[in-house]
Amino acid sequence: xxxxxxxxxxxxxxxxxxxxxxxxxxxxxxxxxxxxxxxxxxxxxxxxxxxxxxxxxxxxxxxxxxxxxxxxxxxxxxxxxxxxxxxxxxxxxxxxxxxxxxxxxxxxxxxxxxxxxxxxxxxxxxxxxxxxxxxxxxxxxxxxxxxxxxxxxxxxxxxxxxx
Ligand SMILES: [Zn+2]
Numbered sequence: 001x002x003x004x005x006x007x008x009x010x011x012x013x014x015x016x017x018x019x020x021x022x023x024x025x026x027x028x029x030x031x032x033x034x035x036x037x038x039x040x041x042x043x044x045x046x047x048x049x050x051x052x053x054x055x056x057x058x059x060x061x062x063x064x065x066x067x068x069x070x071x072x073x074x075x076x077x078x079x080x081x082x083x084x085x086x087x088x089x090x091x092x093x094x095x096x097x098x099x100x101x102x103x104x105x106x107x108x109x110x111x112x113x114x115x116x117x118x119x120x121x122x123x124x125x126x127x128x129x130x131x132x133x134x135x136x137x138x139x140x141x142x143x144x145x146x147x148x149x150x151x152x153x154x155x156x157x158x159x160x161x162x163x
Pocket of ligand 1: 026027028067071
């Protein structure tokens with residue numbers, strides 16, 4: 001964007017990103033059958049932590065007369081990056097967006113993906129909805145949940161770039 005890295009590092013305090021996800025209808029949502037769960041490696045790759053998997057209870061969208069395809073209303077996913085010394089250092093050093101994101105995650109940033117997974121664990125929405133709406137924190141390869149969510153993810157608008 002043509003802004004000096006030093007300027008960004010010294011004046012920026014917080015960066016917020018927000019996205020809306022569809023909320024499961026509380027009237028018809030149901031537990032996802034355990035044999036429909038992605039396997040452990042997939043779940044970890046999607047951003048779950050090993051300790052999240054113990055007692056993980058995934059929900060499924062069904063659909064009823066009160067909702068649209070099992071979803072009713074929306075909820076906000078918020079990612080908050082707070083400036084810190086490690087980030088300043090890497091920005092001033094001309095770090096790439098991938099390097100900056102890595103350090104941000106290491107220093108406690110809750111990513112959009114992670115915020116989504118927390119809502120999945122609370123039964124607010126489905127895993128499909130979060131995978132469809134957010135980018136994984138690991139940058140190498142996109143996860144494959146189902147054929148459907150994969151093609152939908154491709155049609156998705158490009159991720160808004162960090163400034
Ligand atoms: Zn419903």
